[in-house]
Amino acid sequence: xxxxxxxxxxxxxxxxxxxxxxxxxxxxxxxxxxxxxxxxxxxxxxxxxxxxxxxxxxxxxxxxxxxxxxxxxxxxxxxxxxxxxxxxxxxxxxxxxxxxxxxxxxxxxxxxxxxxxxxxxxxxxxxxxxxxxxxxxxxxxxxxxxxxxxxxxxxxxxxxxxxxxxxxxxxxxxxxxxxxxxxxxxxxxxxxxxxxxxxxxxxxxxxxxxxxxxxxxxxxxxxxxxxxxxxxxxx
Numbered sequence: 001x002x003x004x005x006x007x008x009x010x011x012x013x014x015x016x017x018x019x020x021x022x023x024x025x026x027x028x029x030x031x032x033x034x035x036x037x038x039x040x041x042x043x044x045x046x047x048x049x050x051x052x053x054x055x056x057x058x059x060x061x062x063x064x065x066x067x068x069x070x071x072x073x074x075x076x077x078x079x080x081x082x083x084x085x086x087x088x089x090x091x092x093x094x095x096x097x098x099x100x101x102x103x104x105x106x107x108x109x110x111x112x113x114x115x116x117x118x119x120x121x122x123x124x125x126x127x128x129x130x131x132x133x134x135x136x137x138x139x140x141x142x143x144x145x146x147x148x149x150x151x152x153x154x155x156x157x158x159x160x161x162x163x164x165x166x167x168x169x170x171x172x173x174x175x176x177x178x179x180x181x182x183x184x185x186x187x188x189x190x191x192x193x194x195x196x197x198x199x200x201x202x203x204x205x206x207x208x209x210x211x212x213x214x215x216x217x218x219x220x221x222x223x224x225x226x227x228x229x230x231x232x233x234x235x
Contacts, residue, residue: 006167006188010205015040015174018088020127021202022135022157023165023190031133031219032165032190034202035076035086038210043067048232049213054079055092056215061234071115071122077215082131082224084217088170089115091124091140105136106154113150114142121147123170123180133221134158137168141180155185165190194218199229 006021021034037058039045046065047058055077060066066073074090080099085092091112098108105128115122123141136156143149157166166185171178193201199216206214214231 001187003164004167004186004188006165007201007205009167009186009188010202010207013174014207015171015178015210017122017170017178018125019167019169020086020088020125020137021165021167021188022086022127022129022137023188024133024160024162025190025218026163026192028162029221031084031129031135031160031221032198033077033084033086033127033129033217033219034198034215035088036202036206036214037076037088037212038206039212040210044072045212046234047072047212048234049076049215049230051228051230052078055084056230058213061232071117077217084129084219085126086129087124087126088122089124091126095126095128105138109138109140109152109154112140114140114147118147119145119177121145121180125168125170125181127168129219131224133160133219135160137166137185139168139181145177145179163190164188195227195229199231203231 018037023032048061049056057075075092077086078096080096085095095105095108121142123139126138129135138154165188167188168185195216195218216229218227
């Protein structure tokens with residue numbers, strides 16, 4: 001099994017799009033979550049993360065420059081009891097609402113598909129972290145750019161390993177029409193950094209021109225205590 005360095009993966013990819021990392025700290029005491037957004041258009045770059053009562057949301061940095069908000073303004077992170085949901089779109093709400101009704105994240109995502117942004121059809125990537133630190137990742141994407149077929153993939157990690165995490169993102173290459181992520185989530189090494197330290201490390205590895213915002217959270221598995229860090233390019 002190849003274990004990658006997250007920084008190396010990010011430094012080698014100028015536009016992975018939006019990405020989720022979930023894993024376990026090297027001391028096996030904390031769940032670790034990171035979510036970042038990137039952008040090439042003015043509308044995508046005109047955003048910041050801000051905290052909410054149950055997570056975070058995206059917001060326009062300059063309201064006068066905001067175009068179509070439908071795919072750029074959403075809640076990337078929401079908490080439902082001891083469960084944390086993190087996604088790259090409004091499917092966060094779909095999953096959170098399903099969990100409140102006693103349904104599973106898979107049931108929720110079976111009602112959704114990729115984003116309606118032709119010709120890219122951006123994948124929807126999602127993660128769910130349970131109270132015990134077990135987690136899942138998923139991706140919903142078109143059939144190689146054909147919107148007549150929606151593909152759903154679910155990856156479940158019920159016994160996370162110390163010092164290990166998994167990374168999934170939206171785009172494989174920085175092309176005018178970027179192709180969707182392929183294969184299983186990448187296995188990455190996780191250390192014992194604080195939320196602030198990990199955020200600084202990841203932020204410095206993201207492409208300077210395309211990075212927009214980053215969120216990092218660590219959750220103490222014994223106490224449930226959370227440490228969070230947010231970095232926004234727009235200040």
